Amino acid sequence: MSESKGLNILGSDAVDPLRRNFMRTAAAGAALAAMSGCNMDDFFRKHFKELSRTDLDAVLRKIEKRNLERFGKTTTVDATGARPGVEFGYGLDLSRCVGCRRCVYACVAENNQSREHPEIHWIRVLQMDKEHGVDLTHADMYYEPEHVPQPGKFYFPVQCQQCSDPPCVKTCPTGATWKEPDGIVVIDYDWCIGCRCCMSACPYGARHFNWAEPKLPADELNPDQHYLGNRPRPKGVVEKCTFCIQRTRKGRYPACVEICPVGARKFGNLLDPESEIRQVMDTKRVFIFKEELATHPHFYYFYAT
Amino acid sequence: MRGVFEFLKGCVRQIAHGDRAYWAWVSGLAFLIAVGVIAYTNQFRQGLIATNMRDQVSWAFYVGNFTFLVGVAAAAVLLVIPAYVYQWKPIKEVVLLGELLAISALAMCLLFITVDIGRPERMLHMVPFVGTPNWPASLLAWDALVLNVYLSLNVALVSYILFKAYRGEKTDNRILVPLVLLSIPVAISTHTVTAFLYNGMASRPFWNASILAPRFIASAFCSGPAVMLILFQILRRTVKLPIKDEAISKIAELMAYAMFLNLFLLGAEVFKEFYSATEHTQYTRYLWFGLGEHRALVPYAWASLFCSVTAFLLFLVPATRRNFATLNIGCVLIWAGCYIEKGMGLVIPGMTPDTLGEIYEYRPTINEWCIAAGIFSVGFLLFTFLVKIAVPIYYGTFRVIPVVPDPRSD
Numbered sequence: 180m181s182e183s184k185g186l187n188i189l190g191s192d193a194v195d196p197l198r199r200n201f202m203r204t205a206a207a208g209a210a211l212a213a214m215s216g217c218n219m220d221d222f223f224r225k226h227f228k229e230l231s232r233t234d235l236d237a238v239l240r241k242i243e244k245r246n247l248e249r250f251g252k253t254t255t256v257d258a259t260g261a262r263p264g265v266e267f268g269y270g271l272d273l274s275r276c277v278g279c280r281r282c283v284y285a286c287v288a289e290n291n292q293s294r295e296h297p298e299i300h301w302i303r304v305l306q307m308d309k310e311h312g313v314d315l316t317h318a319d320m321y322y323e324p325e326h327v328p329q330p331g332k333f334y335f336p337v338q339c340q341q342c343s344d345p346p347c348v349k350t351c352p353t354g355a356t357w358k359e360p361d362g363i364v365v366i367d368y369d370w371c372i373g374c375r376c377c378m379s380a381c382p383y384g385a386r387h388f389n390w391a392e393p394k395l396p397a398d399e400l401n402p403d404q405h406y407l408g409n410r411p412r413p414k415g416v417v418e419k420c421t422f423c424i425q426r427t428r429k430g431r432y433p434a435c436v437e438i439c440p441v442g443a444r445k446f447g448n449l450l451d452p453e454s455e456i457r458q459v460m461d462t463k464r465v466f467i468f469k470e471e472l473a474t475h476p477h478f479y480y481f482y483a484t
Numbered sequence: 485m486r487g488v489f490e491f492l493k494g495c496v497r498q499i500a501h502g503d504r505a506y507w508a509w510v511s512g513l514a515f516l517i518a519v520g521v522i523a524y525t526n527q528f529r530q531g532l533i534a535t536n537m538r539d540q541v542s543w544a545f546y547v548g549n550f551t552f553l554v555g556v557a558a559a560a561v562l563l564v565i566p567a568y569v570y571q572w573k574p575i576k577e578v579v580l581l582g583e584l585l586a587i588s589a590l591a592m593c594l595l596f597i598t599v600d601i602g603r604p605e606r607m608l609h610m611v612p613f614v615g616t617p618n619w620p621a622s623l624l625a626w627d628a629l630v631l632n633v634y635l636s637l638n639v640a641l642v643s644y645i646l647f648k649a650y651r652g653e654k655t656d657n658r659i660l661v662p663l664v665l666l667s668i669p670v671a672i673s674t675h676t677v678t679a680f681l682y683n684g685m686a687s688r689p690f691w692n693a694s695i696l697a698p699r700f701i702a703s704a705f706c707s708g709p710a711v712m713l714i715l716f717q718i719l720r721r722t723v724k725l726p727i728k729d730e731a732i733s734k735i736a737e738l739m740a741y742a743m744f745l746n747l748f749l750l751g752a753e754v755f756k757e758f759y760s761a762t763e764h765t766q767y768t769r770y771l772w773f774g775l776g777e778h779r780a781l782v783p784y785a786w787a788s789l790f791c792s793v794t795a796f797l798l799f800l801v802p803a804t805r806r807n808f809a810t811l812n813i814g815c816v817l818i819w820a821g822c823y824i825e826k827g828m829g830l831v832i833p834g835m836t837p838d839t840l841g842e843i844y845e846y847r848p849t850i851n852e853w854c855i856a857a858g859i860f861s862v863g864f865l866l867f868t869f870l871v872k873i874a875v876p877i878y879y880g881t882f883r884v885i886p887v888v889p890d891p892r893s894d
Contacts, residue, residue: 226616296533297533297538297539303840305840305841315763315837315840315841316763316766316837316841317841318840318841318842320840320842337840346685346686346687348621349621349622350621350622350623350624350684350685351618351622352610352617352618352622352624352625352628353606353609353610353615353616353617353618353625354616354617354618355609370606370609370616371602371603371606372601372602372603372604372606372607372609372610373532373601373602373603373606374597374600374601374602374624375542375543375601375602376622376623376624376681378539378542379542379543379685379687379688379834379835380685380687381687381839382686382687382839383839383840384539384540384838384839384840384842386539387539388532388539388542388602389531389602390531390532390533390537390538391530391531391532391533392531413603414531414602415531415532415601415602415603416602416603417602472686472687
């Protein structure tokens with residue numbers, strides 16, 4: 180897969196991340212903040228979608244400052260918005276995947292997940308028996324053989340399927356998670372109350388909770404961060420795959436696509452007839468996981484050979 | 485304002501006086517509350533990793549207790565219906581005590597939710613006007629609303645009845661009756677919405693069954709009145725509450741019908757699961773028989789069934805429901821049966837195996853037990869205090885001191 184080809188299809192016109200202004204102003208919140216009169220601006224902050232450009236800027240700078248204090252490292256945190264005419268789609272070739280889990284660890288490194296206690300993996304690779312086909316009752320995600328692939332086995336990686344009708348978004352009591360116009364389901368880690376309704380609702384086990392303060396070594400911190408993506412998370416909130424929003428909105432491939440040694444992972448703009456993902460859909464027969472639940476994922480599995 | 489101050493002082497006086505049994509009870513609860521506070525401090529510092537919940541089983545003991553207690557809160561007030569239909573004499577006492585129990589149960593519900601969430605300080609994000617509640621889609625947003633409406637309704641009713649009694653005035657039925665009538669559908673809706681919270685999750689086949697809400701209501705009609713029956717007996721002895729044996733055995737009879745319905749619905753569910761024997765049966769199988777070596781819930785499931793069936797028989801046979809020894813055994817059994825069924829027996833199999841087929845066997849940590857014990861103690865203590873204040877007001881021993889009119893004033 181040629182990296183230079185990338186996602187040049189995205190064009191270069193940057194889009195105002197504050198394109199939506201449909202939410203009412205949180206007048207009550209502001210009033211309370213004024214009344215409190217102390218540095219409780221986090222506490223009484225407005226919802227992400229209601230932030231003005233200057234408010235958002237202040238929030239991003241503050242996160243950078245906190246990153247510096249916590250990790251002693253300069254970071255850039257942006258909130259690049261979705262581009263018009265882009266809807267991301269992901270293809271996974273099950274006949275190529277060998278179950279090496281390089282995607283799992285590339286994802287951890289790119290997206291600043293907690294390394295241990297809790298160890299969070301946004302991608303999980305299920306080892307399945309060829310004789311059973313895709314059958315979760317015979318799946319094993321803790322396989323540790325000398326070599327992969329094992330005879331008689333195949334590998335079924337699962338991550339957030341970026342549903343068109345996401346059950347997680349429906350259940351969230353605070354609107355802390357939503358679907359962006361380019362199809363990515365995002366979470367505002369500063370708005371999530373940690374009730375874990377979304378984790379109950381997700382049919383793909385794609386959502387993960389920070390059961391403790393995430394443990395992220397400073398020297399492994401990825402400094403290129405997106406507000407809705409890989410910025411370090413606090414304790415007690417939910418996180419998940421965002422198709423590497425910090426990369427893909429700038430025309431790059433997700434880390435898992437880039438690292439895959441066998442080219443099992445494909446990515447692109449579904450609305451562009453020339454894109455890699457559209458080539459897959461035109462020439463292969465794809466299926467989606469748990470189609471009976473009508474979540475309509477943007478994540479397509481296929482067998483190329 | 486002076487009246488309110490006097491009233492509060494009077495309330496403290498009521499709470500501060502009692503015999504040795506009372507003080508033993510109160511100090512026992514206070515001890516458990518202290519244990520709970522220490523355990524919660526520990527959990528707050530470490531995060532929810534202090535529990536045994538993990539991504540696979542992300543709701544567990546706390547949410548199970550919450551669900552059970554919503555049932556208790558709902559059913560306590562629903563005793564108004566038989567009290568009205570059968571024209572029991574102390575209908576107002578039944579209403580009042582039901583409301584007090586509902587308030588205490590709701591306090592426990594809210595506490596269990598608070599200890600379960602990862603960022604309790606962000607609760608405001610759910611509150612209308614201040615935050616951004618996700619209506620109408622999110623059932624938890626609805627549940628928070630309905631529970632708080634129900635709590636406010638109960639607090640309003642209790643305050644009104646007690647305040648009037650304290651002042652030695654008669655209650656106005658134009659205020660009282662509409663509020664009582666309103667509390668009935670609100671009680672049912674709290675429990676229905678809580679059932680829908682689980683019911684709506686297509687990702688969890690064990691919960692995604694239409695029978696769930698009816699089963700919730702049926703089992704709530706068992707667990708809520710069980711507490712009331714024991715309370716009625718205590719108050720009959722201590723403050724001469726004029727409730728007759730017939731009323732008590734009538735409640736027991738109604739509980740037998742509710743338990744029959746509950747067991748019937750359970751049977752219907754078990755039949756469907758095991759006869760169709762699809763992949764979705766594994767959750768029910770995990771509950772009743774275990775999956776391979778994973779059998780953590782099996783003894784509890786059968787214990788719950790044993791308790792429920794025994795209580796059903798005790799309440800069905802007229803001789804045993806009229807005998808107070810067997811009646812009280814039945815109450816305890818029904819409470820235990822419903823507690824397992826609606827708590828861990830509902831939440832854990834919904835998430836075991838998880839959505840990718842992994843089996844993580846959940847058992848609460850000591851820390852979770854301590855927090856739960858603390859919350860139950862808060863509920864019991866609140867209920868004890870409320871009853872301790874309400875009963876003397878109601879029987880006229882705790883009244884406003886009438887102001888002696890100044891003879892010179894006219």
